[in-house]
Amino acid sequence: MKRIVSLRSPRPRAAGTKSVAGPRAGWGAILLALCVGAAPATAAVHTVIIDGMRFVPETVEVKAGDTVVWRNKDPFPHTVASTGPGFASVAIAPQGEWRFEADNPGRYAYLCTLHRTMRGLLIVKRKERACQHRACPN
Ligand SMILES: [Cu+2]
Helix, strand or coil, rough: CCCCCCCCCCCCCCCCCCCCHHHHHHHHHHHHHHHCCCCCCCEEEEEEECCCCCCCCCEEECCCCCCEEEEECCCCCEEECCCCCCCCCCEEEEEEEEEEEECCCEEEEEEECCCCCCEEEEEEEEECCCCCCCCCEE
């Protein structure tokens, strides 16, 4: 399992300024350390195969931040485009693929704009928080 070991500071300090962190900052650091230990959510990659004029699986459910890859096994191009706001691919060549990082939670019905009977559904779930600490970046 991959762990995020670097802690991102929310605001970069201006060069030359001294840290005026008090005892609260110390607690913050401890909480952050706990958060980092608490299994950071790793982004997954999901593959949808385009084969025989169908998206397989037809419905794919992912978490925000995950990547979806559409791989075209047909001998002619296809596209992937949400019917509402969301995403639209270029033509995906035979044996080619197109990837999309699903950042925004929602339900995205999509189709192939070249063969409009080809339909699929992408469901993007909200990312679970790794912990409830207020200072936690996860
Ligand atoms: Cu198509």
